[in-house]
Amino acid sequence: MKSETITQRILTADDGMRLTNGESVVTTVVLPVEADASVWSEITEEKAQEILKKEEESNV
Amino acid sequence: MTIAKKLAAIAENEQKVFDAGKQSEYDRFWDSAQNFGNRVGYICSFAGYCWNDDTYNPKYPITATENSNYLFWNARITNTKVPIYVSTTGSNNSNTFASCSYLVTIPLLVAAEKTTFYSSFNGCTAMENITFEGTIGNAISFNNSSKLTNKSVQSIIDHLKDLTGANTQTLTLHANVGANLTDEQKASVTAKNWTLAY
Numbered sequence: 001m002k003s004e005t006i007t008q009r010i011l012t013a014d015d016g017m018r019l020t021n022g023e024s025v026v027t028t029v030v031l032p033v034e035a036d037a038s039v040w041s042e043i044t045e046e047k048a049q050e051i052l053k054k055e056e057e058s059n060v
Numbered sequence: 061m062t063i064a065k066k067l068a069a070i071a072e073n074e075q076k077v078f079d080a081g082k083q084s085e086y087d088r089f090w091d092s093a094q095n096f097g098n099r100v101g102y103i104c105s106f107a108g109y110c111w112n113d114d115t116y117n118p119k120y121p122i123t124a125t126e127n128s129n130y131l132f133w134n135a136r137i138t139n140t141k142v143p144i145y146v147s148t149t150g151s152n153n154s155n156t157f158a159s160c161s162y163l164v165t166i167p168l169l170v171a172a173e174k175t176t177f178y179s180s181f182n183g184c185t186a187m188e189n190i191t192f193e194g195t196i197g198n199a200i201s202f203n204n205s206s207k208l209t210n211k212s213v214q215s216i217i218d219h220l221k222d223l224t225g226a227n228t229q230t231l232t233l234h235a236n237v238g239a240n241l242t243d244e245q246k247a248s249v250t251a252k253n254w255t256l257a258y
Contacts, residue, residue, distance in 0.1 A: 004247075026203070030249065032250040034228065035253070
């Protein structure tokens, strides 16, 4: 039998908000125990849409 | 042989002759385009909407180990058909499948530890199936791929490099896909010191 204990930190954006690390725009982040959570910040849905729109336009 | 018999023989073999000519042209084109399987730089090679399931029929695996920038950008293919070896240099593989909104299946993608995936799958809105080989050592995102199967996600997870003791990298999935992961899958990601975002 293999038994492991995995410690995680889960960040969840508040309603109407999203999380970003400058590259990804998401609502949930599951961090390993050693990771620095401060690279993720909360932004408004409006700001998130702006980032996603720019990303979409850069690929057209 | 009389002329009549010759004409009869030609008529009998018309389809075979046509098929042989067609095969010859296929071989000539793809042998040249892929340098008999030895080509390693594929920048923009199958980019643009002219490439679709009829026009894209490679004869050899795509060994884009030197350069895979924009390899399939905006192509209208549904399946990459052959194994794809993406650039191992760590700098020449951005946007490899970007804007491939028709792409459903990548049967085999072979990555190396240094391979980067900057915007590689942006706009892959139809993507369902992807199978990895090799090592995923840098951040990778499927944030536009809401139809990605759990089997595909498992293939991605299985090939994430163990970053224990190193800086974490981020695996980004579409919200719907991430929400359907099991706790075990999430634990597999973080156990390798990867951050899962969805």
